[in-house]
Structure formats: C-alpha cells, structure tokens
Amino acid sequence: xxxxxxxxxxxxxxxxxxxxxxxxxxxxxxxxxxxxxxxxxxxxxxxxxxxxxxxxxxxxxxxxxxxxxxxxxxxxxxxxxxxxxxxxxxxxxxxxxxxxxxxxxxxxxxxxxxxxxxxxxxxxxxxxxxxxxxxxxxxxxxxxxxxxxxxxxxxxxxxxxxxxxxxxxxxxxxxxxxxxxxxxxx
Numbered sequence: 001x002x003x004x005x006x007x008x009x010x011x012x013x014x015x016x017x018x019x020x021x022x023x024x025x026x027x028x029x030x031x032x033x034x035x036x037x038x039x040x041x042x043x044x045x046x047x048x049x050x051x052x053x054x055x056x057x058x059x060x061x062x063x064x065x066x067x068x069x070x071x072x073x074x075x076x077x078x079x080x081x082x083x084x085x086x087x088x089x090x091x092x093x094x095x096x097x098x099x100x101x102x103x104x105x106x107x108x109x110x111x112x113x114x115x116x117x118x119x120x121x122x123x124x125x126x127x128x129x130x131x132x133x134x135x136x137x138x139x140x141x142x143x144x145x146x147x148x149x150x151x152x153x154x155x156x157x158x159x160x161x162x163x164x165x166x167x168x169x170x171x172x173x174x175x176x177x178x179x180x181x182x183x184x185x186x
Contacts (some may be wrong), residue, residue, distance in 0.1 A: 015085030015108060015186070017046040018076055020094030022114070022167075023063050024055050031091050031113060031168060034176035042183050044087070049076060051094075063119075069097050077105040085186065089179060092116060092142075092166065099127035108186050109133070111179050114166050117141050117151040125151065132157030133182040135175050137164035158182070 017039045019032040027048035039046045049072060055064035073088075080086045085108040090098035096119055102110055109131040117125045125127035137146040138161050145161060152159040160178050162171045 001028050013045050013084070014181065014183075015045075015087060016080045017044050017087045017089060017183070018073065018080060018098075019048045019072045020069075020073060020088070020090035020098055021048065021051065022090075022092035024052075025091070025094075026052050028049065028105060029091070030172045031175050032089075032094075034172050035089055035111070038176040039087075039183060040179040041186055042180060044183060047076065047080075049073065063093060066093070066097070069093070070100055073097050073101045074104060077101050077107070077144075081105045081107070087111065087186065088185065089113075090115075091168075093119075096123075096125055099125050102128035102130065109182055111182050112141055113175055114143060115148060115151070116146050118143075127155065129155070131182065131186065133178055134158070134161045135160045135162065135168065135171065135178050137162055137166060137168055137171075139164060141167045142166045 019035050021029050021032050027050045032048050036046045051069050054068045057065040087109045088098035088107050089111035091113040097113035107130055112134045115125055132155055134152045134157055138145050164170045
C-alpha cells in the first residue's frame with residue numbers, strides 16, 4: 001500500500017514525487033510526511049510506498065528484502081515517469097533504492113537523506129546524473145559524513161550537512177526546506 005497526495009486542487013501538476021522511507025520506518029514517518037507536504041505546496045503530486053512488509057523479511061537479509069524494495073519502486077517509478085516529470089526521494093535505505101532506480105527510469109531529480117553510499121562493499125550507492133540534493137548528519141552513527149561529502153562532491157550535488165544523527169530527527173523541517181529548493185529549481 002502507498003499513501004498518495006493530489007498535489008493541486010485543480011489544473012496540471014508540475015510532476016510527481018515518490019518518497020521512500022528508511023529501513024524499519026514507514027510511509028507515515030516524519031521526514032517523508034514533511035517532504036510530501038512540501039511537494040504538495042509546490043504543485044507536485046506524491047506517493048509514499050510502504051516497504052514495511054519487505055523490511056520484516058529478515059530471512060532474506062539483514063536489511064530485509066532489498067531487491068524486492070527496488071522492484072516495488074521500479075514498478076511505481078516506471079508508471080509515474082510515463083505520465084510526466086518524476087523526482088525520487090528517500091531516507092537511508094530509501095535513498096539507496098531511489099538512486100538505483102534512477103539509473104533505470106528517467107527522473108528529473110533526486111533528493112537523498114542520510115544516504116548509505118556504501119551499503120556494503122559489493123553494493124555502493126549509484127545514481128543517475130540528474131540534479132541532486134543530499135542532507136546528512138555530521139554525527140551520523142551509521143554512515144560517515146566524509147563518505148557522503150566525497151560521494152556527493154563527485155556528482156556536483158547540493159549537500160547540506162547538519163548537526164544530527166542518522167535519523168535527522170532534529171532536522172525534519174530543514175529536510176523539507178532543502179527538498180522544496182530542489183523541486184523549485186526543476
């Protein structure tokens with residue numbers, strides 16, 4: 001199931017956003033909800049897929065069923081991209097799958113929060129060469145800020161580093177504001 005928003009009361013929308021939550025989070029998490037609100041204010045429709053059933057599959061891997069997460073997002077993104085401009089956004093594992101799907105579906109931009117640039121040595125974060133905005137915590141306990149600085153810099157993306165940990169819980173509004181800046185630039 002996914003949560004959807006219409007974006008505008010009437011008329012055409014600017015495009016569509018798919019917001020992917022992190023591992024063991026959900027579609028109603030504070031960050032993706034704040035991003036959905038920002039998108040709607042700017043005239044973008046949005047949806048928030050629910051990956052909790054896949055995250056619960058610990059027998060598949062320590063992060064649940066990551067390939068199934070990618071396939072679920074790929075199906076949604078393919079359908080959305082056929083209708084118009086698409087932006088993918090995600091937090092942590094949601095950022096990782098958004099980057100990978102951006103290589104297979106045309107997207108107008110990417111917004112990544114606390115991206116695991118090295119999920120493991122065999123699975124580095126990859127992403128399409130599109131407008132990119134990243135927010136990451138200096139004190140992220142899972143993903144070193146220096147790794148994210150290097151990854152984002154190599155792609156000439158916009159990077160906002162904040163005094164926060166992996167969940168960016170003290171920077172929900174800053175995340176939404178940075179997302180709005182990306183959407184407004186497209």
